[in-house]
Structure formats: structure tokens, C-alpha cells
């Protein structure tokens with residue numbers, strides 16, 4: 001029925017199967033939309049946030065998807081600026097995933113603020129001292145860049161491509177893509193960093209506070225670094241997952257391995273930097289604020305030293321070691337394990353830098369406060385996932401996302 | 414009229430914890446004065462608004478050494494370094510501001526868009542979010558203070574040191590051709606309500622105001638001083654354990670506190 005829209009020379013499932021898949025995910029999406037409307041209409045009393053947890057699940061989700069979407073800028077940087085040409089076979093997908101992550105982040109922010117209609121105040125009354133202002137500006141600009149990067153892909157759809165204007169536009173956009181990739185890398189450096197800065201500048205919260213250079217706390221650099229390291233792992237993970245679902249190889253192993261190798265070295269250096277940061281914080285910054293390291297990891301039901309070990313060693317050092325060794329990368333199983341661990345690690349880091357910051361008591365007579373999200377918060381957090389799955393499904397069906405697909409899956413006549 | 418510039422003020426408080434009985438009159442006065450909304454069921458303290466909150470501290474010892482202290486906590490109107498209070502520097506929309514004229518940290522409700530970053534920044538939990546629109550019991554809207562705007566759902570609020578009273582006093586003084594306010598012309602609601610006289614309010618820079626000397630008391634301290642928040646609310650207690658509860662002390666750091674420099 002829709003064969004005229006499907007790229008030439010590739011196989012897709014039947015429209016019925018496709019519609020069923022999208023329909024099922026669509027139900028989840030609608031559930032999320034319902035919760036979103038509840039939050040907008042009735043207000044944030046629909047959440048389990050409170051005056052101790054001004055930042056909670058949503059801000060974590062925001063930080064996490066932005067870190068995971070980091071694959072787009074870093075792969076773009078490697079492909080267009082460093083010149084790793086093989087990555088052209090995965091860059092489209094990295095851009096698509098990035099687009100989904102960033103649009104999700106913006107949506108979550110729009111739900112998260114108490115007065116959504118005043119969201120533009122952040123631009124209009126911008127406070128240049130605030131890390132969040134930097135985030136808002138760079139995030140919005142970078143989302144624009146991602147849209148421009150995604151656009152030629154849409155225009156390459158078989159039917160759209162027949163229109164000469166679209167064909168030429170897409171061609172010309174491809175020509176200048178390096179400029180956008182460079183802009184994207186620049187903007188990403190800042191907003192990924194400022195998201196780290198959001199927690200790092202909180203000098204009233206010794207758990208989050210870090211020293212740094214000029215106006216930037218160390219978390220600024222750690223966030224950018226970890227996004228560059230783990231974002232590509234997320235791209236790899238989703239690529240492999242897509243291959244499993246579509247039962248096809250979509251990207252050649254050497255391409256994935258190259259990305260995995262770079263990612264591995266980034267992750268290793270990041271982990272070393274993170275260990276140094278943690279040590280300095282534990283030995284100098286936190287005691288200066290009146291806290292021993294263990295004050296942050298005891299007397300509460302959830303946050304113990306396990307969290308540090310999981311984040312830094314199991315989800316940092318371990319996947320890094322797997323990814324930098326040839327055999328680790330070559331084995332699809334260990335490669336996938338490493339990618340998943342890295343993704344968990346960076347998500348855990350974002351959790352800690354948002355939720356644990358809120359949980360730790362600062363005044364000596366204050367108490368640890370725990371939080372669990374309401375169903376509305378969970379549904380609105382799953383909403384972007386459902387939206388992402390649908391967008392990937394549609395894009396994969398109708399757009400030539402994977403340049404190597406035809407070669408890897410020849411159709412016999 | 415002779416024109417003279419009024420000097421920069423630094424309004425602050427000194428609270429004598431040995432006098433505070435924990436009666437909560439200050440909290441009530443604050444709520445009434447500032448049109449602070451409340452819920453039907455106030456049992457969940459985590460989302461109820463208390464600009465001024467009285468904390469109960471205990472020394473953790475058993476009888477006969479057990480001791481209790483009540484600690485009223487308004488917004489500390491932190492100065493940070495050069496007015497960079499923890500909350501002020503993070504607000505992306507400049508909806509909260511440090512006044513170098515009065516030392517008061519203001520909150521602009523109509524500009525706040527409810528991101529709650531300031532709440533994450535404040536270690537004293539002095540900031541509260543309006544999770545609901547205010548609902549006043551039948552007829553109570555007629556009793557609201559006309560000088561204080563009520564807030565809507567989705568914005569943050571906090572103690573303003575009864576700033577509307579400062580404005581009213583300034584207006585009166587201006588009308589009478591004066592630039593400077595007398596100490597008793599501008600007092601916060603909690604100060605006036607405290608039956609024990611535990612709260613003293615005034616200009617910390619002005620030697621004629623009581624707080625000027627009180628803040629230098631040998632038993633005076635501020636909460637979390639070593640974080641560099643530079644609060645303008647001082648506490649006094651002759652009890653050592655109470656003074657120690659004001660900050661987090663580690664062995665080896667006990668006395669000097671190693672106060673760090675902050676932006």
C-alpha cells in the first residue's frame with residue numbers, strides 16, 4: 001500500500017504489521033499525553049515533587065536524554081571535523097536519535113516548569129550568571145541545528161526527492177553539513193557543560209558543589225566529556241536493538257567498532273577524570289563545607305557507596321576496558337554489554353547529580369528525604385520513549401537512514 | 414527639600430534562641446501578614462508553605478541532660494559574595510534579585526516561571542513552590558493583606574523581610590521629607606509578634622540599630638557559614654551544642670571553619 005514511499009531496494013514489513021506496532025506504542029504515547037495534559041491543566045501537584053525535591057525525575061530524564069543524545073554531536077564532530085569517513089554510515093541514525101533526545105528534553109522542560117506559558121522569560125529576562133540560561137540558549141539553538149541535520153534525510157524520501165526543489169535543497173544541505181556539524185559540536189560543548197554546571201555551581205549544596213576554572217565548575221567538563229563518551233554508546237545500543245527488531249544488519253561491524261573504540265577511549269579518560277574529581281571532592285571540597293564523603297552515603301535507605309562503585313567502576317572503568325580492547329569490541333555480546341553499561345553509568349551519574357543532591361541534608365538538624373515519582377511523572381517520562389520509538393519506526397520505514405542497508409541485505413529477485 | 418542620598422542598608426535579623434519558646438506566633442503572624450496560602454490538610458509538611466519555619470533541635474541526650482531548642486528559620490537574605498546569593502545567581506529569568514540598597518533578596522512572582530532551580534540552590538529550604546492555586550476559606554479573601562500580592566500556582570515564594578512594610582515606611586518618610594527610616598518604622602511581622610522578644614530586626618550597618626551590636630555577641634553565629642552563603646540572619650545561644658548545630662563541624666576543621674571563597 002505504501003510501497004511508493006519506501007526506499008528502493010530494501011525490504012520492509014507489511015503495512016499491517018507496521019501499523020500494529022505503531023498502534024501499540026501509540027497507546028503508551030497517549031497515556032503519556034494524558035498525564036502531560038493533567039500536569040498542564042491541573043498543575044504540578046500531579047507530581048510527587050515537593051519543596052525538598054524541586055528537581056526530580058523529569059530533570060533527571062532531561063539530563064539523561066541530553067547526555068545520550070550526545071552521540072549526534074560527537075559522531076558529527078568525528079565525521080565532519082576529524083574526518084572519520086566510515087562514520088557516514090551511522091551518522092544519520094545518530095542524528096535521528098539526537099533529534100529525538102533533544103526534542104524530548106524540550107518537551108519535558110515544558111512540562112516541568114510551573115508556568116509553561118512564561119517559558120520564554122528565560123530568553124527575555126535572561127540572567128547571564130545562570131547556568132540554566134546558558135542551557136536554554138544552547139539547547140534551543142542546537143535543536144535547530146539537529147532539525148537542519150535531520151531535514152535532508154526527510155527530503156531523501158523517494159517521493160519528496162522527486163520534487164526538484166527538495167532534491168536540490170537536500171543536496172545543498174549535505175554540502176554544507178560540516179558547518180552545521182561544527183556549530184552543533186560547539187553548542188553541544190556548552191550546553192552539555194552547562195548542564196553539569198547546573199549542579200556544580202550550587203555552593204550551598206556541598207554534595208554538588210565543585211571548584212573549577214573561571215565560571216565553570218569541573219562538572220561542566222565532566223558532563224561534556226561523559227556525553228561525548230556515552231552518547232555514541234547509546235547510538236550503538238539503539239542501532240543493535242533496531243537490527244534485532246528488524247532482523248537485519250544495518251551497519252557494518254567495522255563502523256560500529258570504530259565508534260566503539262573512540263567511545264572506549266573517551267570513557268576511559270572520562271573515568272580517570274571522574275575518579276580524580278571524586279577524590280578531590282572527597283578530600284578537599286566536601287570537608288571544607290563540613291562533610292565527610294560518607295556523610296553523603298549513609299543514614300538513608302538508598303544512597304550508599306554502592307552508587308559510586310556502580311557509576312565509576314562497573315559502569316565506567318569496566319565498559320571502557322572492554323571497548324578499548326580489540327577482542328572486546330569484536331565480540332557482539334561484550335560490545336553490547338559495554339554499551340549498555342556505559343548508558344546506565346551516565347544515566348546514574350545524572351541521577352546522582354540531580355536526585356541525590358536534593359536528598360542530602362545540608363543543615364545539621366535537617367533530614368534525608370526520599371522521593372518516588374507519581375504515575376503522572378512516570379508516564380510523562382515514558383512519553384518521549386514512545387515518541388522516539390514511533391519516529392524511529394517511521395523514519396526507518398520511509399527514509400534511507402542506513403546507507404549500507406541495501407548492500408548488507410540484498411533482495412533476490 | 415534638602416536632597417541627601419540614603420546610605421546602603423543591610424537589613425538583617427538577630428534571633429536569640431535562648432529566648433525562643435517555639436510558640437509559633439512568628440509563623441502565624443508571617444502567614445497572615447503575607448497572604449501565605451495553606452492547604453486543607455497540612456499534615457504533609459513537604460509541600461506546605463512556611464516562609465518562616467520553626468525547627469525543633471534536640472541535643473540527642475537522654476534525661477537529665479536532654480535539651481531542646483527551637484530555631485525560627487526565615488529566608489537568610491544571603492549576600493553571598495557581592496550579592497551573589499545561592500538562589501539569585503542561578504535564577505535564569507532574573508526573577509529573584511539581591512538589592513544592594515537594602516540587602517533584601519526579592520522574589521518577583523510575575524516573572525518567576527517556576528523552574529525551581531532556586532529551590533535546589535538554597536540549602537536552608539527557605540523557598541517554597543506553589544503546587545496549588547491558593548484557595549481561601551469562604552470570606553477570607555476579604556481579610557487578606559491588600560499590600561501583598563497573592564501568588565498563583567506554579568511560582569516560587571519566600572520570606573521578603575516584609576518588604577511591603579519597608580516600602581510603606583519609605584513612602585511615609587518621603588512624604589515627610591526624610592530619607593532615613595527610624596529603627597521602629599520598619600519592622601517585620603514576626604519580630605513584632607514574638608511574645609518572648611527573641612527576634613530583633615534592623616539595619617546591620619547602622620550603629621544606632623540594636624542588631625548592629627547584637628550580631629557581634631560572642632555567642633552569635635549564622636547557619637552554614639562556611640558554605641559562603643553569607644546570611645544576614647544571626648542567631649545567639651549561650652548553649653554550645655546549639656551553636657554547633659548551626660554548621661557542620663569535622664574534626665580538624667572545628668574552629669576556623671575554613672570558610673571558602675565563592676563567586
Ligand code: SF4
Pocket residue numbers: 204487488489490491498499500501518534535536537538539540571642
Ligand atoms: S536563604 Fe535561601 S532563599 Fe534566602 S537568600 Fe539564602 S539561598 Fe536565597
Ligand code: SF4
Pocket residue numbers: 503504505506507508509524525526527528529530531532568569
Ligand atoms: S523558580 Fe522562579 S525564581 Fe526560582 S530560579 Fe526559577 S524562575 Fe527563578
